[in-house]
Amino acid sequence: MLDAGPAPLVQVQDLKMHFPIYTGLFRRHTGDVKAVDGVSFQIQAGQTLGLVGESGCGKSTVGRTMLRLYEPTAGRVIIDGDDVASLPPEALRKKRPSMQMVFQDPQASLNPRMTLADIVSEPLHEHTDWTRAQKLERVYELMDQVGLNRRFVNRFPHEFSGGQRQRIGIARALALKPRFIVCDEPIAALDVSIQAQVVNLLEDLQEKLGLTYLFISHDLSMVRHLAQRVAVMYLGRIAELSPSTDLYSRPLHPYAEALLSAVNEPDPELALRRKRIILKGDVPSPANPPKGCNFCTRCPKVMDICKTVKPDLVEVEPGRMVACHLYTAAGSTGASEAPERKNQERNQQGENR
Numbered sequence: 001m002l003d004a005g006p007a008p009l010v011q012v013q014d015l016k017m018h019f020p021i022y023t024g025l026f027r028r029h030t031g032d033v034k035a036v037d038g039v040s041f042q043i044q045a046g047q048t049l050g051l052v053g054e055s056g057c058g059k060s061t062v063g064r065t066m067l068r069l070y071e072p073t074a075g076r077v078i079i080d081g082d083d084v085a086s087l088p089p090e091a092l093r094k095k096r097p098s099m100q101m102v103f104q105d106p107q108a109s110l111n112p113r114m115t116l117a118d119i120v121s122e123p124l125h126e127h128t129d130w131t132r133a134q135k136l137e138r139v140y141e142l143m144d145q146v147g148l149n150r151r152f153v154n155r156f157p158h159e160f161s162g163g164q165r166q167r168i169g170i171a172r173a174l175a176l177k178p179r180f181i182v183c184d185e186p187i188a189a190l191d192v193s194i195q196a197q198v199v200n201l202l203e204d205l206q207e208k209l210g211l212t213y214l215f216i217s218h219d220l221s222m223v224r225h226l227a228q229r230v231a232v233m234y235l236g237r238i239a240e241l242s243p244s245t246d247l248y249s250r251p252l253h254p255y256a257e258a259l260l261s262a263v264n265e266p267d268p269e270l271a272l273r274r275k276r277i278i279l280k281g282d283v284p285s286p287a288n289p290p291k292g293c294n295f296c297t298r299c300p301k302v303m304d305i306c307k308t309v310k311p312d313l314v315e316v317e318p319g320r321m322v323a324c325h326l327y328t329a330a331g332s333t334g335a336s337e338a339p340e341r342k343n344q345e346r347n348q349q350g351e352n353r
């Protein structure tokens, strides 16, 4: 059991997405890029799970595989009762309206030769038998919902600003009344001044329409603001999955600790306590990850067991999941180290009060 509470809308179980590598004249299969290598999490209906981690750690691949834009190598993706990973083609087509994606680059994801009306109504052509007038009425309704003036209905993407284009992308994603949306870096390509507006829009829509989000981002401060729970990914696996308040105030996994040490901390008390951790070395290739813990080659707290055994993601405190031998009995040194570390932290907190 990963999360407490009522049945979640989204359950991902041991999801794997390995991209085959073919080399040589005869295009022999010589290996796999293990972009996602055993990821599990849940999202409660109406909530947001943030997915963070360095570039290339597999965040987008998780989102795309969940929506079956890639064929998963293994695992289950249960969305509102159906295992999307194994649905046959016709059932998958029927399921598509309820799960949508908002992409990073609105410029690239909108067809430059289509008007706003064409773009937003496109999903309606495939999934409804509505009349032209009914579709246009829905387009107007969506434009109102995302804050686009109805006058713009026949304009082309290049006639809009970046923020407006992202609103078009959001309107298109909402056209078929989805329950779950993967937001893949939806603000990364926008000016900083526009980012907050788009985030506020996504939050308003979530509240009004009861949407459930997977919010992928490398902007840790934004995710803190948006998500109730945050999963930190490293090299295709989840290192830590915690309520965002806990994660940001006291990360448990050494990688989460390092990643968060670079974030500006608004709480002066926490900022004083936080030391910047610079990780040594490069992220290994996902085609050839370490035998043991994926983070063992860079971990400042590495132990012998970390080099040979992959840690499972386990609940180490109520609601907090960590994949690290420091917190499990398997790390025999770690078993004694973890409580010691906690005591040190408690003492430190006491000293700082």
Ligand SMILES: Nc1ncnc2c1ncn2[C@@H]1O[C@H](COP(=O)(O)OP(=O)(O)OP(=O)(O)O)[C@@H](O)[C@H]1O
Pocket (backbone or CB within 6 Å): 019, 033, 034, 035, 053, 054, 055, 056, 057, 058, 059, 060, 061, 062, 218, 286
């Ligand atoms: N279609 C593909 N074929 C082969 N390898 C891929 C494919 N898509 C992604 N990868 C590889 O999978 C790994 C994870 O990529 P992914 O784009 O999911 O990471 P990310 O965390 O979303 O990165 P970013 O923040 O830069 O978008 C990378 O090593 C990437 O090169």
